[in-house]
Amino acid sequence: MSLFHLLVRNILHRKFLSLLTLLSVTATVAFIIILSLSKASVEQGTEKGYGPFDVVIGAEGSETTLVLNTFYHVGSPTGNIPEETLEVVLQDKGVEQAYAMTTGDNYNGYPIVGINPQYFMTRYGDRKLSAGTLYGHTGEVVVGSYAARLLHLQVGDTFSGAHGLVKDALDVELGDDTEGAEHDEHNAHQSFLYTVKGILPELNTPDDRAMFTTLDYAWFVHGELNADREITAILVKPKTLLGAHELQSKLDQMNKIQAVYTSKVVADVVNLVDRGSEIIEIVTLLCVILAAISILLSLVAAANERTKDVGLLRLLGKSKIYVWMTLIGEGLIITVSGLLIGLLVGHVGSYFLKDLLFTYGGIQINPFLWTQDHFYIAGGTILIGFVASMGPAFRVYRMDPLTLFKA
Structure with missing residues (x-):
């Protein structure tokens, strides 16, 4: 043996x-x-969750909350800032690209994010969508690959959003294929329909679990088109680190606005x-x-x-x-x-x-x-x-x- x-x-x-x-x-x-x-x-x-956007601008509050909500779609935003802040940022010579973002609504717990579609080119380069095209009009959305898979969304589907960012996706996880989200907070949300125009490729970032639409969606839903319009955050790609520092110093002097270094918060x-x-x-x-x-x-x-x-x-x-x-x-x-x-x-x-x-x-x-x-x-x-x-x-x-x- x-x-x-x-x-x-x-x-x-x-x-x-x-x-x-x-x-x-x-x-x-x-x-x-x-x-x-x-x-x-x-x-x-x-490390790769925020891409090339080394500075993020938002309302005063927790820097960590601002970064996590803006780039990782976690938690609630620190508040809103005037839309005019974007013009101030774009006029800064040290800024290469800047995109305003509006958040606050969700579909079955997955955040709806309003942002210029050029964001995807700046963040991910010339990546082709898995299906469909990018949005171009109010009410059109592209859906992250993970959210589309779990929610069984395809190009051409429609749905209504809900106010807030609280996750309530139990029915989805159990395989409920019903479209739309039941809510009774705002009739405006029920009457405003989103149409899926495209599905993003798998990006392996938090954007896979979000839905993206035009920046003005929140103003339409909440009736703010003729009011003092506000945005949630501004994502900034500076030309140089010196430019980022000068921009932060300038914005920190503005009332109820903060500019933070994304990398510092992520390191913390x-x-x-x-x-x-x-x-x-x-x-x-x-x-x-x-x-x-x-x-x-x-x-x-x-x-x-x-x-x-x-x-x-x-x-x-x-x-x-x-x-x-x-x-x-x-x-x-x-x-x-x-x-x-x-x-x-x-x-x-x-x-x-x-x-x-x-x-x-x-x-x-x-x-x-x-x-x-x-x-x-x-x-x-x-x-x-x-x-x-x-x-x-x-x-x-x-x-x-x-x-x-x-x-």
Whole structure:
């Protein structure tokens, strides 16, 4: 009988204990993989979430709220600012491109964003739509790929929006194909119909879960065409960093208006995530320790259970190294098996969690992402399995075969 077959037979002989140890390793590896992919995706998503727009202008309030609402379509805006602010920004020599944005409505929880269609050219370049064309008239919309897929929207469909940004998409997630959103806040929303003109390609940004239309949609819906019109935010692509600084200084002097550096706010958010992940890393460390203890206990039980078998092997002429390898091999087989299953479970679990994180956080997990952390996880898992196997194996290795046989 080969050494490998002997190892497999010994593992199967202790089915329950071996399975328990295997599940412990699998759960630990899967947990670490999901955390690793989530962290990597959050960092990548926040970095590319705002594109070339290094400055965002909005009403006074939380800088983080302004950036998250403008670029990630999360939370409520800080307020509105006069439309005339856009003219001030466009006249600044340090500005290359600037686009006003209006928000405040949704369809089944997915935000409706009013913005100049040239935004897509500036942000994404010459990307072709998956279907249809860009909007050109009030009431026409293009829908992000994720929102279109979940809401079952196609070119030519019509729907009514609802006021606010509160998500209420339970019926959609359960597969309700009804069009339109029931609401009784404003009759104006019910009477104003949007027509889907196009579907955006998959952009892998928060824009995948939004709907875009003309800037003036909010003025039409809320009857502000003849009033003092307001916008929610202005996205600015400056020509230089110096130009961005001068623009920020000028706008900060205006009443109830703030201009913030997008990258600074995003960096603060990432740092906050990193601090939160430290607590999770402590929990992960405890899981790793428990997995190592499981391997250790499993092999201690195996060594005690097969004391006479080991003694017989030694009396039959098998070397100490052979006996040592049987116990080390058992630990490594269980560890490697748990590692491989854990990698699979971790990626599959990330696949099923990606929509949840994207819906509520605007960040997509890439379940097929392979990072350097995977090599550390694999190497660390095997090392822990090897070290945990060393104790029982070394104890048997040192004992006299006659003593083992008499035990």
